Amino acid sequence: MLVDMGKQARLAFRILSQATTVQKNKALSSLAERLETQVEPILTANAQDVAEGQKFGLTPALLDRLTLNPARLHGIASELRQTISLPDPVGEKFEETTLPNGLQLYKQRVPLGVIGVIYEARPNVTVDVASLALKSGNAVILRGGSETIQTNRALVGLIHSVLADEGLPPEAVQFIDSPDRSLVLELLKLHQYVDIIIPRGGASLHQFCRENSQIPVITGGTGICHIFVDESADLEAALPLIRNAKIQRPSVCNSLDTLLIHSVIAAGFLPRVVEYLAKDGVSFRADPASLDSLKALNPAVRGLVTPAGPEDFDTEWMSLVLGLKVVKDLDEAIAHTNEHSLGHSDSILSADAGNADRWVNEIDSAAVYVNASTRFTDGNQFGLGAEVAISTQRLHARGPMALRELTTYKWVGVGHYHIRQ
Amino acid sequence: MLVDMGKQARLAFRILSQATTVQKNKALSSLAERLETQVEPILTANAQDVAEGQKFGLTPALLDRLTLNPARLHGIASELRQTISLPDPVGEKFEETTLPNGLQLYKQRVPLGVIGVIYEARPNVTVDVASLALKSGNAVILRGGSETIQTNRALVGLIHSVLADEGLPPEAVQFIDSPDRSLVLELLKLHQYVDIIIPRGGASLHQFCRENSQIPVITGGTGICHIFVDESADLEAALPLIRNAKIQRPSVCNSLDTLLIHSVIAAGFLPRVVEYLAKDGVSFRADPASLDSLKALNPAVRGLVTPAGPEDFDTEWMSLVLGLKVVKDLDEAIAHTNEHSLGHSDSILSADAGNADRWVNEIDSAAVYVNASTRFTDGNQFGLGAEVAISTQRLHARGPMALRELTTYKWVGVGHYHIRQ
Numbered sequence: 099m100l101v102d103m104g105k106q107a108r109l110a111f112r113i114l115s116q117a118t119t120v121q122k123n124k125a126l127s128s129l130a131e132r133l134e135t136q137v138e139p140i141l142t143a144n145a146q147d148v149a150e151g152q153k154f155g156l157t158p159a160l161l162d163r164l165t166l167n168p169a170r171l172h173g174i175a176s177e178l179r180q181t182i183s184l185p186d187p188v189g190e191k192f193e194e195t196t197l198p199n200g201l202q203l204y205k206q207r208v209p210l211g212v213i214g215v216i217y218e219a220r221p222n223v224t225v226d227v228a229s230l231a232l233k234s235g236n237a238v239i240l241r242g243g244s245e246t247i248q249t250n251r252a253l254v255g256l257i258h259s260v261l262a263d264e265g266l267p268p269e270a271v272q273f274i275d276s277p278d279r280s281l282v283l284e285l286l287k288l289h290q291y292v293d294i295i296i297p298r299g300g301a302s303l304h305q306f307c308r309e310n311s312q313i314p315v316i317t318g319g320t321g322i323c324h325i326f327v328d329e330s331a332d333l334e335a336a337l338p339l340i341r342n343a344k345i346q347r348p349s350v351c352n353s354l355d356t357l358l359i360h361s362v363i364a365a366g367f368l369p370r371v372v373e374y375l376a377k378d379g380v381s382f383r384a385d386p387a388s389l390d391s392l393k394a395l396n397p398a399v400r401g402l403v404t405p406a407g408p409e410d411f412d413t414e415w416m417s418l419v420l421g422l423k424v425v426k427d428l429d430e431a432i433a434h435t436n437e438h439s440l441g442h443s444d445s446i447l448s449a450d451a452g453n454a455d456r457w458v459n460e461i462d463s464a465a466v467y468v469n470a471s472t473r474f475t476d477g478n479q480f481g482l483g484a485e486v487a488i489s490t491q492r493l494h495a496r497g498p499m500a501l502r503e504l505t506t507y508k509w510v511g512v513g514h515y516h517i518r519q
Numbered sequence: 520m521l522v523d524m525g526k527q528a529r530l531a532f533r534i535l536s537q538a539t540t541v542q543k544n545k546a547l548s549s550l551a552e553r554l555e556t557q558v559e560p561i562l563t564a565n566a567q568d569v570a571e572g573q574k575f576g577l578t579p580a581l582l583d584r585l586t587l588n589p590a591r592l593h594g595i596a597s598e599l600r601q602t603i604s605l606p607d608p609v610g611e612k613f614e615e616t617t618l619p620n621g622l623q624l625y626k627q628r629v630p631l632g633v634i635g636v637i638y639e640a641r642p643n644v645t646v647d648v649a650s651l652a653l654k655s656g657n658a659v660i661l662r663g664g665s666e667t668i669q670t671n672r673a674l675v676g677l678i679h680s681v682l683a684d685e686g687l688p689p690e691a692v693q694f695i696d697s698p699d700r701s702l703v704l705e706l707l708k709l710h711q712y713v714d715i716i717i718p719r720g721g722a723s724l725h726q727f728c729r730e731n732s733q734i735p736v737i738t739g740g741t742g743i744c745h746i747f748v749d750e751s752a753d754l755e756a757a758l759p760l761i762r763n764a765k766i767q768r769p770s771v772c773n774s775l776d777t778l779l780i781h782s783v784i785a786a787g788f789l790p791r792v793v794e795y796l797a798k799d800g801v802s803f804r805a806d807p808a809s810l811d812s813l814k815a816l817n818p819a820v821r822g823l824v825t826p827a828g829p830e831d832f833d834t835e836w837m838s839l840v841l842g843l844k845v846v847k848d849l850d851e852a853i854a855h856t857n858e859h860s861l862g863h864s865d866s867i868l869s870a871d872a873g874n875a876d877r878w879v880n881e882i883d884s885a886a887v888y889v890n891a892s893t894r895f896t897d898g899n900q901f902g903l904g905a906e907v908a909i910s911t912q913r914l915h916a917r918g919p920m921a922l923r924e925l926t927t928y929k930w931v932g933v934g935h936y937h938i939r940q
Contacts, residue, residue: 112881116881197900197901197902203901210914211913293912293914294913312729336936338936338938339937342939346939436533447936454933458931459537462536462629462929463929464929464930465931465932466929466931467931467932467933468931468933469934469935469937470622470932470936470937470938471939473938474937479939480624481616481624491714491735492631492632492714492715492927493631493714493715493914493915494914494915496927497930506913506917507917508883508917509885509887509896509918511886511888512875512879512888512890512891513888513889513890513891515753515760515868515890515891516760516890516891516895517759517760517764517767517891518763518767518894518895518900
């Protein structure tokens with residue numbers, strides 16, 4: 099069954115890859131409009147998903163994530179209009195050169211092909227991913243969570259009707275309309291038709307894809323993020339930055355997990371950090387040296403600090419917990435970060451250009467920062483527009499994957515009946 | 520066992536990724552020199568491999584491929600010196616921008632990491648791959664064929680001694696010194712330490728890697744290459760070009776497999792093609808329309824033409840066989856090529872700019888050509904230097920993978936205690 103889906107997606111991709119920017123934007127505009135005007139079928143389907151979710155005892159947080167209403171549909175349409183406003187990367191010529199033999203050579207940017215996306219609860223992902231794929235000339239095979247299957251079916255139906263009306267192939271957006279988990283496995287083997295698998299979900303989904311896929315998988319979406327405060331940092335400015343990285347949105351992958359502090363400033367600075375963040379409900383897992391420097395804290399605040407366990411510096415907290423560790427120098431900060439980071443986002447706070455350079459060069463993460471919050475690792479923050487994923491693997495793309503990261507290139511050689519000598 | 524190898528390679532990569540171009544080039548120079556002066560241990564080991572190969576009944580062609588002598592070692596050293604002369608891609612800053620909030624953002628080119636290479640007979644691959652990896656700051660885990668294990672051991676020993684003498688970590692070049700096939704499977708699961716798998720060998724090796732790897736695999740190295748001669752082509756110039764693509768080196772992946780001819784010129788041109796290539800020993804598999812246009816050939820030459828079987832247009836010939844097919848127009852030529860090509864190299868011969876544009880835009884291959892031989896798809900021909908592979912998958916790199924394709928990037932954000940709003 100999925101083989102047919104793969105074939106159809108591949109054929110649709112061929113057509114879509116040749117569509118003009120105007121055609122693609124027109125279809126996306128029409129979709130945005132219908133998301134705001136043809137809301138009834140979507141909200142009806144969504145209400146069924148929510149009702150079933152309640153029956154199956156989903157948590158209030160999960161139910162909230164899967165719930166749509168006119169305001170949320172309006173939000174999805176607004177993001178879509180942002181995608182429309184971004185430049186179309188397809189067709190760009192680059193690295194043009196003429197070889198000594200006169201052969202003209204360049205690279206031309208082309209869509210990746212067929213993208214398999216496996217995701218969980220939130221139905222907005224259906225529209226986000228489909229619209230980014232369409233804008234960049236790709237076909238997609240969508241596999242959403244079973245909790246939102248009726249909503250997704252309605253949304254994909256809307257996308258299909260728009261594509262058909264706009265003269266683009268509806269088969270460019272394929273939807274696996276079944277909760278059968280064996281179909282995920284089948285999708286991961288469709289290497290003849292699918293070029294890339296993007297999982298969006300927890301670590302176990304990423305692991306499952308990596309272990310079972312015959313198609314390259316973009317893993318990511320998890321981060322154990324570090325900030326290292328070196329001995330030259332502006333400590334006044336450091337406090338709100340650390341707070342921003344930790345508490346602005348603790349449940350996401352670019353939020354702060356471990357604070358490393360140079361030993362020279364630990365005794366003076368660490369108590370201030372703990373007092374500053376305690377007001378926001380942060381609790382702490384401290385290594386022995388950090389515990390030492392926190393001995394004099396008033397007992398109410400000190401109660402928020404517990405000794406770090408053996409796994410704590412390898413934990414993505416996703417919550418208001420912060421690891422604290424004193425390091426004796428930059429070497430130890432870099433070594434600790436490279437060992438425990440998952441390669442997402444890590445920052446140094448420093449007034450020392452040499453230290454900053456070493457951090458930038460030696461930290462092996464998708465995004466490295468100097469005097470900036472780890473929270474910036476995001477397609478919109480980077481000015482790229484919406485992202486389909488944040489990659490922490492090294493091939494093809496690292497960090498936010500937006501429109502351009504959904505493309506590849508072909509080599510074009512133009513000659514005058516050139517033959518190889 | 521391989522886990523330790525992976526860990527060591529990862530640590531060595533960290534060190535090598537920080538090495539300067541001067542350091543890396545100095546080590547490669549020293550290696551080139553020793554390949555020419557310390558030949559005895561290598562030739563002794565190679566003689567043992569050759570003797571065992573004879574005992575096991577390897578074909579003369581295979582024995583020739585694995586044989587080294589001072590001239591061949593000199594050749595390997597010369598290629599190495601070419602690699603030294605190429606620019607080091609590591610450290611390049613690109614896509615620099617300052618965001619509206621003042622955060623300075625750029626990408627910095629960094630090595631890919633640890634590269635697993637699985638290859639067959641030829642021992643020169645050991646030096647080629649190791650030197651390209653070292654020049655671009657990567658560590659490698661090498662798994663060569665069992666037929667050359669003693670030669671490879673000697674070559675890797677030489678590389679290790681050079682690295683140690685030059686103050687670079689010998690652990691950056693790991694060598695799986697055992698013919699045990701289960702170790703290949705183990706390598707393919709080492710996703711914590713290995714970033715990319717490059718198989719160099721036949722289709723079955725590529726398939727095995729794709730089916731068993733938990734690490735992204737660069738598949739490639741096979742091609743069913745097409746030339747389409749349209750009705751406007753310069754037929755005089757077409758003949759030597761077709762000959763070049765077919766016979767210059769028929770056993771490689773960028774050689775011509777199928778010639779497509781526009782129906783308007785078939786009757787006049789096809790007999791000339793067959794007569795022209797018959798002198799070089801080419802034989803032909805022709806579709807019914809081609810057969811038709813070849814009826815009047817003199818019998819001696821006509822004997823070289825047999826009707827194409829059902830699989831013939833899906834066969835990479837690797838020999839002096841050429842498929843012939845008449846197509847009614849450009850649409851059919853494009854459709855046939857996209858269906859049967861393996862996405863390697865496909866060329867149109869045409870004086871019509873509109874046809875050439877459509878070919879370039881619609882043919883979905885790593886390299887598309889206008890009025891040029893398919894044989895140009897090659898790192899050296901493209902001016903990139905030696906290649907580690909020719910990719911026919913779509914992620915990360917398509918076509919020749921040389922030094923730059925062995926790198927990725929990190930994002931660098933430099934702020935003044937920037938926090939996300």
